Amino acid sequence: MQTNDRLRRLKFRAWHRGTREADYMIGCFFDRYHTGWSEAEIDLFERMVEEDDVDIMAWALGTQSVPAEYAGPMMDAMIRLDYVDIPR
Secondary structure (H helix, E strand, C coil): CCHHHHHHHHHHHHHCCCCHHHHHHHHHHHHHHHHHCCHHHHHHHHHHCCCCHHHHHHHHHCCCCCCCCCCCHHHHHHHHCCCCCCCC
Protein backbone atom coordinates (compact mmCIF):
# COMPACT_ATOMS: atom_id res chain seq x y z
CA MET A 1 0.00 0.00 0.00
CA GLN A 2 1.36 3.41 -0.89
CA THR A 3 2.36 5.75 1.92
CA ASN A 4 -0.28 8.38 1.04
CA ASP A 5 -3.04 5.76 1.12
CA ARG A 6 -1.76 4.45 4.44
CA LEU A 7 -1.64 7.94 5.93
CA ARG A 8 -5.18 8.72 4.77
CA ARG A 9 -6.40 5.50 6.35
CA LEU A 10 -4.45 6.19 9.53
CA LYS A 11 -5.80 9.73 9.76
CA PHE A 12 -9.34 8.40 9.55
CA ARG A 13 -8.57 5.74 12.16
CA ALA A 14 -6.89 8.29 14.46
CA TRP A 15 -9.89 10.66 14.33
CA HIS A 16 -12.65 8.03 14.58
CA ARG A 17 -11.93 6.25 17.82
CA GLY A 18 -15.33 6.13 19.47
CA THR A 19 -14.97 8.81 22.12
CA ARG A 20 -14.30 12.50 21.73
CA GLU A 21 -11.40 12.32 24.22
CA ALA A 22 -9.67 9.56 22.28
CA ASP A 23 -10.36 11.33 18.97
CA TYR A 24 -8.61 14.47 20.20
CA MET A 25 -5.71 12.68 21.84
CA ILE A 26 -4.92 10.28 19.00
CA GLY A 27 -6.16 12.44 16.10
CA CYS A 28 -4.31 15.58 17.20
CA PHE A 29 -1.19 13.49 17.77
CA PHE A 30 -1.41 12.15 14.23
CA ASP A 31 -2.01 15.62 12.77
CA ARG A 32 0.97 17.12 14.60
CA TYR A 33 3.56 14.44 13.91
CA HIS A 34 2.75 12.25 10.90
CA THR A 35 4.54 14.38 8.30
CA GLY A 36 7.91 13.61 9.86
CA TRP A 37 7.43 9.86 10.32
CA SER A 38 9.60 7.26 8.67
CA GLU A 39 8.10 4.07 7.24
CA ALA A 40 9.02 2.31 10.49
CA GLU A 41 7.18 4.96 12.53
CA ILE A 42 4.14 4.69 10.28
CA ASP A 43 4.25 0.93 10.86
CA LEU A 44 4.42 1.48 14.61
CA PHE A 45 1.51 3.95 14.65
CA GLU A 46 -0.48 1.60 12.44
CA ARG A 47 -0.06 -1.16 15.02
CA MET A 48 -0.71 1.15 17.95
CA VAL A 49 -4.05 2.46 16.65
CA GLU A 50 -5.33 -1.10 16.64
CA GLU A 51 -4.98 -1.16 20.45
CA ASP A 52 -7.90 -0.24 22.69
CA ASP A 53 -8.45 3.48 23.23
CA VAL A 54 -8.40 3.10 27.00
CA ASP A 55 -4.94 1.54 26.81
CA ILE A 56 -3.49 4.16 24.45
CA MET A 57 -4.88 6.94 26.62
CA ALA A 58 -3.62 5.28 29.81
CA TRP A 59 -0.12 5.02 28.34
CA ALA A 60 -0.16 8.68 27.31
CA LEU A 61 -1.51 9.77 30.69
CA GLY A 62 0.92 7.60 32.63
CA THR A 63 -1.71 5.51 34.39
CA GLN A 64 -0.45 2.30 32.75
CA SER A 65 3.05 1.27 31.80
CA VAL A 66 3.83 1.59 28.12
CA PRO A 67 4.40 -1.86 26.56
CA ALA A 68 7.96 -2.40 25.35
CA GLU A 69 6.86 -2.57 21.70
CA TYR A 70 5.53 1.03 21.88
CA ALA A 71 8.14 2.54 24.19
CA GLY A 72 10.40 5.07 22.51
CA PRO A 73 10.35 8.46 20.83
CA MET A 74 6.80 8.22 19.44
CA MET A 75 5.27 7.40 22.82
CA ASP A 76 7.54 9.97 24.50
CA ALA A 77 5.97 12.59 22.21
CA MET A 78 2.47 11.30 22.93
CA ILE A 79 3.06 11.51 26.69
CA ARG A 80 3.85 15.25 26.44
CA LEU A 81 0.20 15.93 25.44
CA ASP A 82 1.28 19.29 23.98
CA TYR A 83 -0.37 18.48 20.66
CA VAL A 84 -4.00 18.36 21.83
CA ASP A 85 -5.91 21.32 20.40
CA ILE A 86 -9.54 21.24 21.48
CA PRO A 87 -11.66 23.74 19.53
CA ARG A 88 -13.80 26.03 21.62
